[in-house]
Amino acid sequence: MSLLEAIRSALSAIGANALRSALTMLGIIIGVAAVIAMVAIGSGARERVTSQIKSLGANLAIVQSGNVTQGGARLGAGASSTLTDEDATAIAREVDGVVAAAPVIITRAQAVFGGANWSTQITATDLDFFTAREWDVGEGRLFEPEELRRGEIVAIIGQTVARNLFGEQNPLEQQFRIRNVPFKVIGVMAPKGQSALGQDQDDVIFVPLDTGRRRIVGRNYARDRSVQTIMVKFASEDAIAPGIEQTSALLRQRHRLMADQEDDFIVRNLTEIANTATQAANTLSWLLAAVAGVSLLVGGIGIMNIMLVSVTERTREIGLRLAVGARQRDVLAQFLIEATTLATIGGAVGIALGIGSALMIARIAGWPSVVSIETILIAVGVSGMIGVFFGFYPARQAARLDPIEALRRE
């Protein structure tokens, strides 16, 4: 008997007890679906984190002002500006492994060009910012050091701003206004797309740090060197942790904090923040793995059980097959194939269900849905193996039947 015929005859045996077979498959179905969903969620989350890191720039830490105690009241992070652009310069100069340290002030303002106006994010910073974010202009140029030093009224705009403010016109060398200050466009950034949180990163205007501080934020007294955040880029992932420690020590010293005083700043490892998302996904994955493991085990036992019932019910059939010349291994093969077919059908249904739930979870969580061919092949393989493993005992029982006893059985 060819394998194909054997499978066909197994299908007919399974079909003869459709409901019973379907119930038996349930464990395998749930197990395989959980495996597929687990892998999809795991790799989806990983992919999201990778793209997050990629769009943000790798090996980044952010220093924020924070935790200032004024008259006994503790103010939250960023409530007052304790950081200065000199801190940024010091970090770049003194901390090991620092590639760039960009002082950043972010505000929102209305940009006006002719009849068009657009409310957008204004980021005042220096050249280190573009190094840190691994982001360059698409057209035009970045700031000249001279422009930064003198606080010239120039701007580099993001793609979204270019589109909304200038439409079809070439924005380069055009003048537009922010708070009535005429800015000249010297560059248009390359498109960056959405951030991991769904924010449009191209909706931004970059201006030199001093220009932003004096012309837009409106701190025009010369002594104020404060910035909101400092973006620090390290040379490698390994450099981040020691770098953060050095940065903290450096800033405590620069801010003249006593040993018993709290930090007036917060250093955040962005790679770490991204990794917490993976951790949450991993927890979910482990949960699903547990469900999958238990379901596959229960499913396998279910198959073993139903095959034992089937062997008992079909004892006379087995006796007859032995009488007309089936060898023990023919009977063994028949029942093994039947168990394996049962498990594989369960696996196939489980795959469909698993892909469905993976797509659904991906949509809800906003992840790319990842269902790989490998996963499917593994799932099919695993369910087939369950069929063979749990089908072996009943099949051996069948093969070892004494034909005389089997034929006599009612």
Added chain:
Amino acid sequence: MPLIEARDLSRVYDLDSGRVTALDRVSLDIEAGDLVAVMGPSGSGKSTFMNLIGCLDRPTGGHYRLDGVAVETLGSDGLAELRNRKLGFVFQQFNLLPRVDACANVELPMVYAGADRKTRRQRALAALGRVGLGERAHHRPMQLSGGQQQRVAIARALVNEPRLLLADEPTGALDSRTALEILALFQDLNREGVTVVLVTHDAEVARHARRVIRFRDGRLLSDQRQEAADARGALLALDAHTAAPEPVPETAA
């Protein structure tokens, strides 16, 4: 050389309650082409004898040659092959597979003989024609009468062209008229050269054999030749007597 050659054939069962000698040193030959009835009450050893000559069981003592093959030397695969090639079984309860049609049932022994699909189909249809069921090859057992089901079983037993047809109470589940039809079929097949051994406790069935072997308490009681009753003649007489417009049942093609 006789087809069946049994010498001091014994079968002893070791049960919890002690040793039971089901068959005690039986020696007999059966020639090819004979039509033999094996008789005896239950517990007489006739079933044990049938299982032994059917290669379903191995003797605990003595020797048995089937068509020249020393059966007691074979392993379970060897026995399976012997059953497949040289023996055809017919049972009281037909033992057809309920989920497949008559043709597929008849094909079953050829599946284990390793024949390809086309050959199987061809020979199964021919065998069904031989027992007069050519028209019903694609009916399932449920759609057939008891007599027809037994004919399917006989076709299945014939399909590998065995040396011996072994029938265990083949008419036990049939009414007397259908039983006669089946016996007539056996007689027809025997005339065509098939060796038939009928195991029965029914003297009426045994009347249709040419040789009757009787067992009692595991021993050979008697071994007689007789004039076989003609089943087909009896059927014709029955039809004439009842005068019912029943068609003469189709038999061997």
